[in-house]
Amino acid sequence: xxxxxxxxxxxxxxxxxxxxxxxxxxxxxxxxxxxxxxxxxxxxxxxxxxxxxxxxxxxxxxxxxxxxxxxxxxxxxxxxxxxxxxxxxxxxxxxxxxxxxxxxxxxxxxxxxxxxxxxxxxxxxxxxxxxxxxxxxxxxxxxxxxxxxxxxxxxxxxxxxxxxxxxxxxxxxxxxxxxxxxxxxxxxxxxxxxxxxxxxxxxxxxxxxxxxxxxxxxxxxxxxxxxxxxxxxxxxxxxxxxxxxxxxxxxxxxxxxxxxxxxxxxxxxxxxxxxxxxxxxxxxxxxxxxxxxxxxxxxxxxxxxxxxxxxxxx
Amino acid sequence: xxxxxxxxxxxxxxxxxxxxxxxxxxxxxxxxxxxxxxxxxxxxxxxxxxxxxxxxxxxxxxxxxxxxxxxxxxxxxxxxxxxxxxxxxxxxxxxxxxxxxxxxxxxxxxxxxxxxxxxxxxxxxxxxxxxxxxxxxxxxxxxxxxxxxxxxxxxxxxxxxxxxxxxxxxxxxxxxxxxxxxxxxxxxxxxxxxxxxxxxxxxxxxxxxxxxxxxxxxxxxxxxxxxxxxxxxxxxxxxxxxxxxxxxxxxxxxxxxxxxxxxxxxxxxxxxxxxxxxxxxxxxxxxxxxxxxxxxxxxxxxxxxxxxxxxxxx
Numbered sequence: 001x002x003x004x005x006x007x008x009x010x011x012x013x014x015x016x017x018x019x020x021x022x023x024x025x026x027x028x029x030x031x032x033x034x035x036x037x038x039x040x041x042x043x044x045x046x047x048x049x050x051x052x053x054x055x056x057x058x059x060x061x062x063x064x065x066x067x068x069x070x071x072x073x074x075x076x077x078x079x080x081x082x083x084x085x086x087x088x089x090x091x092x093x094x095x096x097x098x099x100x101x102x103x104x105x106x107x108x109x110x111x112x113x114x115x116x117x118x119x120x121x122x123x124x125x126x127x128x129x130x131x132x133x134x135x136x137x138x139x140x141x142x143x144x145x146x147x148x149x150x151x152x153x154x155x156x157x158x159x160x161x162x163x164x165x166x167x168x169x170x171x172x173x174x175x176x177x178x179x180x181x182x183x184x185x186x187x188x189x190x191x192x193x194x195x196x197x198x199x200x201x202x203x204x205x206x207x208x209x210x211x212x213x214x215x216x217x218x219x220x221x222x223x224x225x226x227x228x229x230x231x232x233x234x235x236x237x238x239x240x241x242x243x244x245x246x247x248x249x250x251x252x253x254x255x256x257x258x259x260x261x262x263x264x265x266x267x268x269x270x271x272x273x274x275x276x277x278x279x280x281x282x283x284x285x286x287x288x289x290x291x292x293x294x295x296x297x298x299x300x301x302x303x304x305x306x307x308x309x310x311x312x313x314x
Numbered sequence: 315x316x317x318x319x320x321x322x323x324x325x326x327x328x329x330x331x332x333x334x335x336x337x338x339x340x341x342x343x344x345x346x347x348x349x350x351x352x353x354x355x356x357x358x359x360x361x362x363x364x365x366x367x368x369x370x371x372x373x374x375x376x377x378x379x380x381x382x383x384x385x386x387x388x389x390x391x392x393x394x395x396x397x398x399x400x401x402x403x404x405x406x407x408x409x410x411x412x413x414x415x416x417x418x419x420x421x422x423x424x425x426x427x428x429x430x431x432x433x434x435x436x437x438x439x440x441x442x443x444x445x446x447x448x449x450x451x452x453x454x455x456x457x458x459x460x461x462x463x464x465x466x467x468x469x470x471x472x473x474x475x476x477x478x479x480x481x482x483x484x485x486x487x488x489x490x491x492x493x494x495x496x497x498x499x500x501x502x503x504x505x506x507x508x509x510x511x512x513x514x515x516x517x518x519x520x521x522x523x524x525x526x527x528x529x530x531x532x533x534x535x536x537x538x539x540x541x542x543x544x545x546x547x548x549x550x551x552x553x554x555x556x557x558x559x560x561x562x563x564x565x566x567x568x569x570x571x572x573x574x575x576x577x578x579x580x581x582x583x584x585x586x587x588x589x590x591x592x593x594x595x596x597x598x599x600x601x602x603x604x605x606x607x608x609x610x611x612x613x614x615x616x617x618x619x620x621x622x623x624x625x626x627x628x
Binding site: 265266 | 507534556
């Protein structure tokens with residue numbers, strides 16, 4: 001079964017009338033696709049259109065595809081009509097396992113076995129969602145971050161029945177469609193980005209619960225502290241570059257003992273030689289032949305520009 | 315005892331020759347102060363000067379004070395000489411409790427009782443550092459984020475013997491000196507920003523240890539996922555605005571049950587009515603009279619600009 005040719009693919013379907021479904025529709029329109037949107041209830045249409053119209057100025061600033069047009073949006077509440085002719089389906093329906101299972105069961109009856117269906121689910125596992133789907137091999141998670149028309153990340157992972165060629169195809173398609181797909185190594189609850197954010201969020205809730213910080217303290221701490229650096233370098237490279245020539249190895253040797261300190265309610269894993277090497281090798285590979293001086297200078301320049309943006313009024 | 319007049323204050327001392335001490339010196343020079351730098355070992359001077367010279371182009375881009383000049387840097391390895399005439403001392407010495415205690419003991423003998431001494435410590439508590447200092451009332455933590463010449467956050471908290479007027483003065487001084495001081499409600503290990511970052515970091519290490527993600531996966535997930543939004547809105551307002559008119563209340567009602575899900579190895583606190591109200595009220599206060607539509611549009615515009623910066627090559 002040959003999967004659709006990505007470079008000539010022109011029509012995608014987006015299922016779901018909420019902020020995620022609307023955000024995906026806006027993104028695909030901006031990238032120059034025909035978008036067939038399925039709304040469970042026709043009454044959702046005004047709010048759905050507003051999401052897309054609100055997103056459009058920013059998508060324009062980021063750069064529209066030559067063929068991008070809001071005219072290329074088609075809205076229907078007939079599922080079969082929505083997926084007709086679509087070479088890819090992004091599903092952003094309500095986050096309930098039984099409803100998703102019903103939906104994938106229906107899609108399996110009306111969609112060709114060469115069509116990849118990606119779920120925006122943030123909390124469910126594809127192994128569960130695809131349980132009653134006839135084309136389970138083509139179903140996978142394509143988890144965006146909110147707002148999906150702006151943040152480039154899409155976490156891609158299959159379920160037990162998903163085939164590797166479906167995942168390969170989805171990775172290539174998302175890249176083609178202007179996203180930054182991240183292929184997950186395992187199907188873990190919350191995937192990677194949400195797990196990182198959730199750890200931070202739960203620590204924030206602990207601090208508010210204990211009277212250690214207010215919500216405003218949390219937000220100021222992030223905005224004027226680590227967040228801009230995290231946007232430029234993530235967290236591994238941030239520590240790698242901060243330690244100069246010693247890099248991540250120096251960081252782990254110096255701050256390894258701090259992993260035992262009560263700097264969060266989260267217990268750290270044992271810093272085994274295997275973990276140390278994985279961190280050190282990973283950072284060395286990312287740095288490639290770039291010198292620490294160049295990496296630090298590039299970091300500084302980008303952070304300075306980001307801080308100017310962060311501090312802009314209204 | 316009257317503390318120094320902030321608006322006419324012209325000379326500060328920076329203790330420590332590493333990246334944090336050098337970063338502070340660069341920041342204060344850029345804000346137009348005379349900086350008296352203490353290096354434990356004169357041999358540190360070339361590396362110390364390089365930190366400052368590397369920082370200067372970015373500080374110039376962010377905007378130097380009219381009176382800023384690299385000529386206003388004085389370097390010495392005589393502690394008494396370093397603090398002579400300084401109206402504020404930023405201490406960034408090595409992160410060992412016994413050495414800090416010795417240093418504060420010495421400073422207590424040679425510094426006037428009207429001079430505030432702030433420690434850059436990231437892991438020690440001021441109640442411990444100030445134990446043997448004669449002017450403990452004036453000592454407090456002023457914890458920067460690396461690089462300290464760029465990231466605006468300074469976490470301010472006193473120890474058991476610190477007086478409120480010292481903390482008030484430090485808050486006003488840091489603000490005057492172009493920083494974003496955050497006054498902590500309690501002296502907790504890791505303070506606020508590091509606790510947030512550390513929870514995220516430990517979850518990242520767990521994922522690498524379990525083969526769930528590589529360091530590169532972690533960094534891509536942050537850079538193209540939540541980090542740019544976090545730079546604009548923090549995490550509380552990010553959730554508040556993402557939920558539209560329902561705000562944080564809707565977020566907690568909808569995702570409260572997810573706090574029990576294994577989306578990180580960190581257990582969440584109980585979502586009591588008190589915690590729920592603290593989160594909801596805190597976000598409502600931050601939003602003020604701003605409409606959700608305006609807040610979302612401002613978020614989008616800033617994220618779009620940040621993503622352009624993040625994606626710039628070299």
